[in-house]
Amino acid sequence: MNRIIKIILLDILKNKIVLAYTLILAVLSWSSFALEDNSAKGILTVLNVILFTVPLVSILFSTIYLYNSSEFIELLLSQPIKRKKIWLSLFFGLSLAMVLAFFIGAGIPLLVNSPDSVGVMMLIVGCLISIVFVALAFLSSIMTRDKAKGIGIAIMTWLYFALLFDGIVLFLLFQFSDYPIENAMVGITALSPIDLARIQILLHLDVSAMMGYTGAIFKDFFGTTVGLTVSFLLLCLWVAVPFFISLRKFNRKDL
Numbered sequence: 001m002n003r004i005i006k007i008i009l010l011d012i013l014k015n016k017i018v019l020a021y022t023l024i025l026a027v028l029s030w031s032s033f034a035l036e037d038n039s040a041k042g043i044l045t046v047l048n049v050i051l052f053t054v055p056l057v058s059i060l061f062s063t064i065y066l067y068n069s070s071e072f073i074e075l076l077l078s079q080p081i082k083r084k085k086i087w088l089s090l091f092f093g094l095s096l097a098m099v100l101a102f103f104i105g106a107g108i109p110l111l112v113n114s115p116d117s118v119g120v121m122m123l124i125v126g127c128l129i130s131i132v133f134v135a136l137a138f139l140s141s142i143m144t145r146d147k148a149k150g151i152g153i154a155i156m157t158w159l160y161f162a163l164l165f166d167g168i169v170l171f172l173l174f175q176f177s178d179y180p181i182e183n184a185m186v187g188i189t190a191l192s193p194i195d196l197a198r199i200q201i202l203l204h205l206d207v208s209a210m211m212g213y214t215g216a217i218f219k220d221f222f223g224t225t226v227g228l229t230v231s232f233l234l235l236c237l238w239v240a241v242p243f244f245i246s247l248r249k250f251n252r253k254d255l
Helices: 002-013 016-035 039-068 070-077 083-113 117-143 147-175 182-189 193-204 208-222 225-252
Strands: none
Touching (some): 039 083, 039 147, 039 193, 083 225, 117 193, 117 225, 147 193, 193 225
16 A cells, blocks of 8 residues: 555656646745735735635646546556555545645745744645545546546536635625524534635634624634634544545446
8 A cells, every 4th residue: 555655646746737836836925925024914825825726726636637547546456456445545645745745835935934823724724625625536536437527526616615605605694694693604614624724724813803793703613722623623524524435436436
């Protein structure tokens, strides 16, 4: 299993797309801190990169890589190797590559320019978001043999979590503005890994006051140790659930 992970990891790290992704992250991160007069403003700029660019590249690259590796996967299946080990090796290889690319591109600038709890939080959240969308990519790719459909599912998944989900939440807030639904918003937030990441970082930046009464509700829950632990467990669930669903489908799929 370790040998397969090493082969996959080395193969991905040589990929020009991953190298370009790392370089773009580095340019955006370093320039964000260099152009702003204080680190807080630079962090907010990097936050947008983490919430939109990182999930998109992670899910899109992983989906395409899995489809392009179909012959390699079939070759591994012809060997006396359990399907579970093959799927786990692919997942660990892709996850490690995406996390390493994020760490070099955005993590190092964060630790250099913001060596405090906020920078560490953004680094951890960025790594988790990368792994979450790699897991969603595995689910997208196993749902259909058609490469175009699989990539389409991946893009729509990113679009839903990055843009449409917030629109639905705003619609609910406006429609039920006469009712005390702020507490329910805490539960709804758990349905989006990007929103969980955004709230955690904004609360650590202490700008929750700008989020109004709902921001105060979030701070009361997610700002506590229990809330912080719950949010990280939820992000871990966003990794585990899609991946194990894809693993179950892969074990049953006739290749």
